[in-house]
Amino acid sequence: MDIEQFVARSEGKWRSMRSGHSLAFQQFEEVLSEIEIKKVSPDDQEVINLVQSTPEAKGEQGISPFRMEWNAESDWEPEDPSEVSAGSCILVPVPTSSSQGLLLRSLGYAEAEQALSQYSFLSDGTFILRTQYEQSIAEERIWFVSDHVRCRSSVLRTSAGSGVLQTSFASEVRRIEA
Amino acid sequence: MDIEQFVARSEGKWRSMRSGHSLAFQQFEEVLSEIEIKKVSPDDQEVINLVQSTPEAKGEQGISPFRMEWNAESDWEPEDPSEVSAGSCILVPVPTSSSQGLLLRSLGYAEAEQALSQYSFLSDGTFILRTQYEQSIAEERIWFVSDHVRCRSSVLRTSAGSGVLQTSFASEVRRIEA
Numbered sequence: 001m002d003i004e005q006f007v008a009r010s011e012g013k014w015r016s017m018r019s020g021h022s023l024a025f026q027q028f029e030e031v032l033s034e035i036e037i038k039k040v041s042p043d044d045q046e047v048i049n050l051v052q053s054t055p056e057a058k059g060e061q062g063i064s065p066f067r068m069e070w071n072a073e074s075d076w077e078p079e080d081p082s083e084v085s086a087g088s089c090i091l092v093p094v095p096t097s098s099s100q101g102l103l104l105r106s107l108g109y110a111e112a113e114q115a116l117s118q119y120s121f122l123s124d125g126t127f128i129l130r131t132q133y134e135q136s137i138a139e140e141r142i143w144f145v146s147d148h149v150r151c152r153s154s155v156l157r158t159s160a161g162s163g164v165l166q167t168s169f170a171s172e173v174r175r176i177e178a
Numbered sequence: 179m180d181i182e183q184f185v186a187r188s189e190g191k192w193r194s195m196r197s198g199h200s201l202a203f204q205q206f207e208e209v210l211s212e213i214e215i216k217k218v219s220p221d222d223q224e225v226i227n228l229v230q231s232t233p234e235a236k237g238e239q240g241i242s243p244f245r246m247e248w249n250a251e252s253d254w255e256p257e258d259p260s261e262v263s264a265g266s267c268i269l270v271p272v273p274t275s276s277s278q279g280l281l282l283r284s285l286g287y288a289e290a291e292q293a294l295s296q297y298s299f300l301s302d303g304t305f306i307l308r309t310q311y312e313q314s315i316a317e318e319r320i321w322f323v324s325d326h327v328r329c330r331s332s333v334l335r336t337s338a339g340s341g342v343l344q345t346s347f348a349s350e351v352r353r354i355e356a
Contacts, residue, residue: 017204019197021349023327026195030206123301139323145333149201149342153331155323164327169347171199 001125003093003101007064009144010037013177016070018170033072035172040065046090050104054116057102062092093119103129135159148174179303181271181279185242187322188215191355194248196348211250213350218243224268228282232294235280240270271297281307313337326352 013036020029040047047065051057069088087107095101100120107114117131126143140154152170157163191214198207218225225243229235247266265285273279278298285292295309304321318332330348335341 015204017199017201017206019199019206019208019347021195021197021347023195023349023351026193026210028195028197028208030197030208032204122304124306126300126304128302145317145335145342145345149333151331151333151345153329153347155327155329157323164323164351167323167329167347167349169197169199169331169345171201171345173201173342 001121001127002098003095003119004064006121006125006127006142007037007039007066007093009147010142010150011039011066012037013175014150014172015175016170016172018168020166020168022166023164031072033070034175035071036069038067040067040090044090046106047092050090050092050106050114051094053114054102054104056116057092057094057104060094062094062104065090065092067091132159136165148176179299179305180276181273181297182242184299184303184305184320185215185217185244185271187325188320188328189217189244190215191353192328192350193353194348194350196346198344198346200344201342209250211248212353213249214245214247216245218245218268222268224284225270228268228270228284228292229272231292232280232282234294235270235272235282238272240272240282243268243270245269310337314343326354 013034016033016035018031018033042062042065047062051060051062067088067090071086089105089107092104093101094104103117103119105115105117115131115133117129119127119129121127126141129140131138136156137159138154138156140152142150142152144150150172152172154168156165158165191212194211194213196209220240220243225240229238229240245266245268249264267283267285270282271279272282281295281297283293283295293309293311295307297305297307299305304319307318309316314334315337316332316334318330320328320330322328328350330350332346334343336343
């Protein structure tokens with residue numbers, strides 16, 4: 001699996017069931033949402049701006065940039081940008097080898113700021129994303145269980161120590177348009 | 179990571195937050211439970227019986243056999259044996275190489291019968307378990323995010339087709355005894 005294949009498999013509309021676990025308080029959270037992933041042109045001005053404004057990627061060529069839009073139906077929590085009721089961001093992969101690279105996001109997962117992630121693939125094609133935010137470190141994993149079902153987990157920890165703050169898991173089923 | 183290291187890291191008492199996703203009905207389920215994992219002797223009569231009653235493992239030597247006990251605090255569903263309010267089973271790994279092998283269970287995860295699984299490790303040490311039941315196929319993944327936090331996901335599909343029935347995700351935090 002390389003990043004182009006991964007983005008190609010991810011394109012489309014997905015219905016997501018997402019559970020959040022707050023470990024310290026043993027609290028559960030449930031969110032139903034719609035996610036749409038669509039490719040954008042490498043020449044898109046937003047893509048170019050994102051690459052140019054990221055020192056680690058400046059001058060590099062983004063591959064398979066895409067836009068992600070989400071629309072939560074329930075339980076949104078304003079403090080977590082991934083769960084704001086609706087939003088969208090641009091993501092730009094910048095490979096450093098066939099199995100790893102950088103992922104630039106116009107909006108982060110754990111904190112609402114531009115974010116720079118490192119991605120890599122495990123031996124079975126599982127996509128791993130590590131992001132250092134100001135206050136926290138996020139590790140996400142995405143793996144396909146079939147062409148139309150993918151799973152996504154995240155672990156959020158404090159950047160100071162090794163404390164794990166919360167985890168989440170989403171089951172995403174492709175919406176087939178009639 | 180090999181199976182002996184994996185079992186050694188897993189030993190102990192864990193508090194588990196588990197979310198189940200029923201994909202067809204978009205239903206969530208939440209379960210809090212206590213799990214205890216402890217090694218048992220390879221000479222234990224239950225271990226010997228389990229190996230001897232499994233044609234694929236007969237005559238082989240089990241390594242790091244262990245007992246798993248669970249105790250759910252909420253939301254148990256009698257139709258899913260993994261969520262019966264309390265229970266225990268014996269598990270016996272039978273390696274075929276340093277990174278894969280068979281796992282014998284006195285009680286299955288998806289169906290309440292003796293079960294035979296194939297296990298393997300991904301490049302980052304993630305433990306993968308595949309089990310063919312009479313009515314279904316389960317894939318579980320377990321990975322450590324720290325010495326005291328592990329994540330466990332499962333995907334259950336019909337054995338006839340490729341339909342994904344349900345997924346689950348558990349966040350497990352080690353209980354440190356004072």
